[in-house]
Amino acid sequence: MFNAVRSPNVPTSLAAKQKYDGNDVYTELCEIFFDKCYICETKEPHDINVEHFHPHKGDVNKKFDWNNLYLACSRCNNIKLAEFDDILDCCDHTADVFRAIKHVPPITPYAKTVNLVSMRFDAKVELSRQLLERVYNSDHTINKKVSGAFLRRKVFDQYNLLLDQINSYYNPVSTDSEKEISLERMQKLIHRSAPYSAFIRWCILDDAELGELLSDFMD
Numbered sequence: 037m038f039n040a041v042r043s044p045n046v047p048t049s050l051a052a053k054q055k056y057d058g059n060d061v062y063t064e065l066c067e068i069f070f071d072k073c074y075i076c077e078t079k080e081p082h083d084i085n086v087e088h089f090h091p092h093k094g095d096v097n098k099k100f101d102w103n104n105l106y107l108a109c110s111r112c113n114n115i116k117l118a119e120f121d122d123i124l125d126c127c128d129h130t131a132d133v134f135r136a137i138k139h140v141p142p143i144t145p146y147a148k149t150v151n152l153v154s155m156r157f158d159a160k161v162e163l164s165r166q167l168l169e170r171v172y173n174s175d176h177t178i179n180k181k182v183s184g185a186f187l188r189r190k191v192f193d194q195y196n197l198l199l200d201q202i203n204s205y206y207n208p209v210s211t212d213s214e215k216e217i218s219l220e221r222m223q224k225l226i227h228r229s230a231p232y233s234a235f236i237r238w239c240i241l242d243d244a245e246l247g248e249l250l251s252d253f254m255d
């Protein structure tokens with residue numbers, strides 16, 4: 037999960053209270069969430085939903101409430117359903133969602149699980165961790181098993197990009213300018229707009245030297 041900043045400008049199509057997923061809503065949400073699912077952080081997933089953070093259950097105000105609309109891939113939307121309706125809100129800057137849950141990436145392409153650890157002890161953090169556990173590790177149906185393995189592979193690919201830069205940075209024969217380039221590339225990988233940024237950020241946070249050098253980029 038990553039911290040997002042919601043625009044205060046309410047898309048005009050919501051005022052009519054007839055359609056909550058109009059083009060203006062979708063375009064604005066793509067900008068806010070960097071074309072990523074707000075739960076699994078997959079960038080430009082092959083299908084995407086305008087999701088109600090709190091299920092509207094027929095409540096018209098909740099259904100067309102701009103602050104209740106999020107961008108989620110169909111897989112996460114399906115896993116979340118009504119069971120996880122009180123999770124951390126990535127648009128609430130006080131929630132600091134990526135620091136609340138430690139995301140440990142898979143260290144091989146076909147790892148069976150990723151590790152997710154609650155870093156604060158409150159019910160929302162734990163419920164969010166449980167949701168992420170299902171998203172990344174669930175194998176209770178064949179579909180979830182296959183799509184979960186695919187998702188972990190994509191997280192691994194991103195982690196591998198980071199490893200290239202870490203190896204380059206710590207290579208004893210790297211020049212100062214090469215190290216500088218590696219740091220710039222790591223900044224790109226930990227940016228909120230990058231895929232699976234929470235996993236990548238936690239690798240950096242856990243490194244004494246890089247964690248300090250890149251701390252200003254963990255917004």
Ligand SMILES: [Zn+2]
Binds near residue numbers: 075109113
């Ligand atoms: Zn997703």
